[in-house]
Amino acid sequence: MKDFSQYALDERANVMQRLKKVKGLNDKTLQMMSQLPMPVLTSIVNQLSPIAVSYTHLTLPTKA
Secondary structure, rough: OOOOOHHHHHHHHHHHHHHHHOOOOOOHHHHHHHHOHHHHHHHHHHHHHHHHHHHHHHHHHOOO
């Protein structure tokens, strides 16, 4: 059974793997983001998600 610290490390590694797939994030930015506490990172992602969705909605061609 994993203890809490191992679970937290696994979770952080999972988040960093997903952030590597985001366009526009370079290695330095990922390194800086990896040092942020998880609640701060979650807040940033939650604030940026509506912007990304609206941008995707505006750039996708509409079906006629």
